[in-house]
Amino acid sequence: MQTIALIAHDKKKEEMLEFVEQHIDLLQGCHLIATNTTGTKIKDKFGIEVETVMSGPLGGDQQIGAKVAMGEVDYVIFLRDPLTSQPHEPDINALLRLCDVHNVPLATNKMSGHIMLKYVSIEQTVASN
Numbered sequence: 649m650q651t652i653a654l655i656a657h658d659k660k661k662e663e664m665l666e667f668v669e670q671h672i673d674l675l676q677g678c679h680l681i682a683t684n685t686t687g688t689k690i691k692d693k694f695g696i697e698v699e700t701v702m703s704g705p706l707g708g709d710q711q712i713g714a715k716v717a718m719g720e721v722d723y724v725i726f727l728r729d730p731l732t733s734q735p736h737e738p739d740i741n742a743l744l745r746l747c748d749v750h751n752v753p754l755a756t757n758k759m760s761g762h763i764m765l766k767y768v769s770i771e772q773t774v775a776s777n
Contacts, residue, residue, distance in 0.1 A: 649677070649678060649679050651723075652675065652679070652681070652725065652768070653680075653715070653725065654668070654681070654698075654725050655683050655686060655708075655726040655727070656683075656686045656726070657729035657732065657734065658685075658729070659729045659732060661686060663758060664686055664689075664690070664727050665693055667725075667727070667761055669693075672696070674765055674772075680697070680698045681698070681701065681712065681721065682698050682699070683700070683712070684700045684702055684703040687700035687701075705734075705735060705739075707739070709740055709743045710743070712724070713746045717746050717749075719750070722752065722753075723753050723755075724743070725755045726740075727758065753767075
């Protein structure tokens with residue numbers, strides 16, 4: 649089972665919910681991990697299982713980064729808000745760096761997320777045949 653991390657900055661939370669709704673069939677078959685607020689919103693809206701870590705500014709980005717470093721995350725979808733300064737920017741940059749270091753695909757906007765999940769879907773189809 650693929651593990652997908654879902655993270656969204658405050659101004660991108662609604663966009664993440666729309667994104668999850670568009671891919672709900674695929675995501676239900678994956679292990680999902682998310683920062684607290686994002687994961688709680690997804691669980692409440694769709695009733696699907698999501699492992700949550702702390703909120704991003706409280707260390708959640710670092711917790712997901714640790715899971716990336718330990719090989720426990722296959723894909724990261726992080727809907728970032730590039731127009732708003734984030735107080736925990738060093739944590740965000742560390743997570744992005746860990747994805748690069750450990751060769752974990754990272755999508756930072758909806759379009760790259762759609763492309764990533766298209767690949768995940770194809771990969772799951774091939775694996776089941």
